[in-house]
Amino acid sequence: MRRSKLLGSVMGATLAVLTVGAAAAEAATSKAPPPLNAGTLSGAFLSARSAERDNDFGSAINFYRQALTFDPKNTELRQSLLLVLLTDGQFKQALPIAEELKAVPEIERFSRLALGIDAMNRKQYQKVNTLMMLSLQSDLDRMITGLISAWAKAGAGKPNEALSMIAKLEGPEGFNLFKTYNSALIADMAGQKDKAAKFYQDAIDDKVSVAAAPDTYERLVEAFASFKFRNGDRDGAVALIQQASEMLSGRMVLTEFGKEIADAKTVKPLIQTPQQGAAEVLYTIATAIDRNGAEAFSKLYLQMSLPLRPDNDATLFQLGDISAKLEQPEKAIDYFGRIPADSPYSRDAKMQLAINLAILKRNDEAIAELNSLLGSNPQDMRTYLAIGSIYSQDKNFRQAAETYDKAVAALANPKREDWSIYYQRGIAYERLKEWDKAEPNFLKALDLYPDQPQVLNYLGYSWIDMNMKLEQGLDLIKKAVAARPQDGYIVDSLGWAYYRLGRYDEAVAQLEQAVKLRAEDATINDHLGDAYWRAGRKLEATFQWAHARDSKPEPEDLAKIEEKLKNGLPHEKDPGVAKNGTETPKPPVEPAPAPAPDKKG
Structure with a gap:
C-alpha cells in the first residue's frame, strides 16, 4: 500500500510556439459540449450551478442560457451568466450582458469593469x-x-493627475505595494525618471509585501531592473535581480530574466502603454488573491486582463497554473504551450506542460519535453526530479533510479536544497529491494538537510520494517511527527511502526489521530482496523475496514481488505505470518520537492 502523487509541485515550461493574439486568447476557453436540454427552468438552473461548482464553465454557460429562455429578464441568471462568461475568457460575448447589468449594484463591480476594459482598449x-x-x-x-x-x-x-489619484486611494496597508508599484510604472512611462526611481525604490524596500504578494514583487523587480538598465545601470539591474532571486527562492523567471539583462543590448519597459498598465493591475490583483478555494475568482481577473494584453506571458502562465489546480490539464497544456521560446517563462512553462502531459498519462511526450530541457541545462535538478517522479508513478523504479544517478553525477557540490535528489534516489533503490544502495542515499539526504521530516519518516520506518535499528528508527519517526504533527501520513507511520513492534495500544492512539487528519485515506483506515483487531477491539476493526473499503483503495489492497472483513486477521502465531498479518506498506512518498510556480502550493 504505497501512496505517491505526481510531481504536481515541480516548476516547468512549454513547447516553443508563437504567442497568439486576442482571437486565439478566446480560443483557449472552454468549448461547451453538445447542448444538453434540461427541459425546465429549475433543471437548467441546478445543472448550471452544478457545472459551475465543477469548474465546467462551458456547460454552465450552456445551462444558464437555457434557463434564460424560460425567464429572459431574470437578473440573477444574467449575473451568473456574465460571471461564467468572464471566467471562461469569453469577453466579447460578455459585453452585451455587462451593458444590460451596468446599473445593477450587486454585479456592477464586474459589469462596469468589463465595459471599462473595453473602453480602455x-x-x-x-x-x-x-x-x-x-x-x-x-x-x-x-x-x-x-x-x-x-x-x-x-x-x-x-500622468500627474494619475499619480495624484493613486496617492489619494485609501485602503488596507497591504495595498501600499500596488499603489507604489503602479505609480512607478506611470512615472516611468511618462519619462519622469526621478519620480519613477523613487517609487520603484520605495516599493522594493517594502519587504513585507514579498510574502503577501510575491508575484507582484517579482513583476516589480522586472520593471525596476528594466528601468535601471535603460538608464545606464546594467550592473544595478543584475544585482537587483540576484538579490530578489535570493528572497523569492525558486523563481526561475527571475533567473532567466537576469541572464537576459546581463547579455542584452536593449531592454524594453515592462509596461509601455496604458492598456498594458491596466492589464498589470488585474494581473497583480489576481495573483494576490489566488489562494486555496479562490482559484476561479483569480481566474476571472486574469481572463479580464487578456483583452488588454493578450500576449502577456505572465498571465498565460498563471492561467495554466490555475487550470492545473482546477484539474483541467488539457487547458493547462494549452496555456503553457502558448508561451514562446524566448520568454523568461519558457523553461518553467515547458516543465509544467510536461507534468500535465503526465497527468493525462502521455508519459512519453512528457519525458521527451523534459529531456529537451536537460539538453539545454544538464544541471537543472528540478528536471531530473520531474522525470524520476513520472517513472516512479509508473512503478518503473529502475528508470527512476537511473535518472537520479544522472542527477547526482551532474552535482558538483551538493547543497542543502539537493537533499531531495538523494531522498528520491533512496526511495527508488529501496523499491528495487537494493537496500545497500538505498540507505546511503537517505543518510546523505539527512547530511545535507538534518531532521528533514520526510527523510526521517522514510528511513526510520524502513529500519523498523526490516527489523533493524528498531529504537533508532522509532526515534526518527517521532522526530518527524514532532516536526509535522498535522501530517496524517507521518502520524500514520508512527502508529504503524508501533504496530510492527507489537505495541498495539500505542499504535491505536497514533492511528486514531492519523485518521482524524486524513479521514478519507483508505490505507490509514485499514491500518487502524488492523490495530483495533490486534488490540482485541474486533467490532471497531470491522467498521474501520469497511470504511477503508469504501474509500477507494487500490485494487490489490481492496482484495486484502475484503478478506479481512470476511475472516479477520490470521492468528499471530500462525507459521509464516508476520505480526501485522498483511503485507507491510511503506510510508507515503510525497512529490519530489521543488519550487511551485505559484509559490502557494
Whole structure:
C-alpha cells in the first residue's frame, strides 16, 4: 500500500510556439459540449450551478442560457451568466450582458469593469473613468477601479493627475505595494525618471509585501531592473535581480530574466502603454488573491486582463497554473504551450506542460519535453526530479533510479536544497529491494538537510520494517511527527511502526489521530482496523475496514481488505505470518520537492 502523487509541485515550461493574439486568447476557453436540454427552468438552473461548482464553465454557460429562455429578464441568471462568461475568457460575448447589468449594484463591480476594459482598449479614457465609479465598493473594488482610472488618466496624457489619484486611494496597508508599484510604472512611462526611481525604490524596500504578494514583487523587480538598465545601470539591474532571486527562492523567471539583462543590448519597459498598465493591475490583483478555494475568482481577473494584453506571458502562465489546480490539464497544456521560446517563462512553462502531459498519462511526450530541457541545462535538478517522479508513478523504479544517478553525477557540490535528489534516489533503490544502495542515499539526504521530516519518516520506518535499528528508527519517526504533527501520513507511520513492534495500544492512539487528519485515506483506515483487531477491539476493526473499503483503495489492497472483513486477521502465531498479518506498506512518498510556480502550493 504505497501512496505517491505526481510531481504536481515541480516548476516547468512549454513547447516553443508563437504567442497568439486576442482571437486565439478566446480560443483557449472552454468549448461547451453538445447542448444538453434540461427541459425546465429549475433543471437548467441546478445543472448550471452544478457545472459551475465543477469548474465546467462551458456547460454552465450552456445551462444558464437555457434557463434564460424560460425567464429572459431574470437578473440573477444574467449575473451568473456574465460571471461564467468572464471566467471562461469569453469577453466579447460578455459585453452585451455587462451593458444590460451596468446599473445593477450587486454585479456592477464586474459589469462596469468589463465595459471599462473595453473602453480602455478603445482609448475612450473619459468613459473609463465614468465606468469605474461604483455605487457599492469594497476595499478591493476601490483599489482596482482607482488604479485603472489612474491608467486612463495617464492614457489621456495626464500622468500627474494619475499619480495624484493613486496617492489619494485609501485602503488596507497591504495595498501600499500596488499603489507604489503602479505609480512607478506611470512615472516611468511618462519619462519622469526621478519620480519613477523613487517609487520603484520605495516599493522594493517594502519587504513585507514579498510574502503577501510575491508575484507582484517579482513583476516589480522586472520593471525596476528594466528601468535601471535603460538608464545606464546594467550592473544595478543584475544585482537587483540576484538579490530578489535570493528572497523569492525558486523563481526561475527571475533567473532567466537576469541572464537576459546581463547579455542584452536593449531592454524594453515592462509596461509601455496604458492598456498594458491596466492589464498589470488585474494581473497583480489576481495573483494576490489566488489562494486555496479562490482559484476561479483569480481566474476571472486574469481572463479580464487578456483583452488588454493578450500576449502577456505572465498571465498565460498563471492561467495554466490555475487550470492545473482546477484539474483541467488539457487547458493547462494549452496555456503553457502558448508561451514562446524566448520568454523568461519558457523553461518553467515547458516543465509544467510536461507534468500535465503526465497527468493525462502521455508519459512519453512528457519525458521527451523534459529531456529537451536537460539538453539545454544538464544541471537543472528540478528536471531530473520531474522525470524520476513520472517513472516512479509508473512503478518503473529502475528508470527512476537511473535518472537520479544522472542527477547526482551532474552535482558538483551538493547543497542543502539537493537533499531531495538523494531522498528520491533512496526511495527508488529501496523499491528495487537494493537496500545497500538505498540507505546511503537517505543518510546523505539527512547530511545535507538534518531532521528533514520526510527523510526521517522514510528511513526510520524502513529500519523498523526490516527489523533493524528498531529504537533508532522509532526515534526518527517521532522526530518527524514532532516536526509535522498535522501530517496524517507521518502520524500514520508512527502508529504503524508501533504496530510492527507489537505495541498495539500505542499504535491505536497514533492511528486514531492519523485518521482524524486524513479521514478519507483508505490505507490509514485499514491500518487502524488492523490495530483495533490486534488490540482485541474486533467490532471497531470491522467498521474501520469497511470504511477503508469504501474509500477507494487500490485494487490489490481492496482484495486484502475484503478478506479481512470476511475472516479477520490470521492468528499471530500462525507459521509464516508476520505480526501485522498483511503485507507491510511503506510510508507515503510525497512529490519530489521543488519550487511551485505559484509559490502557494
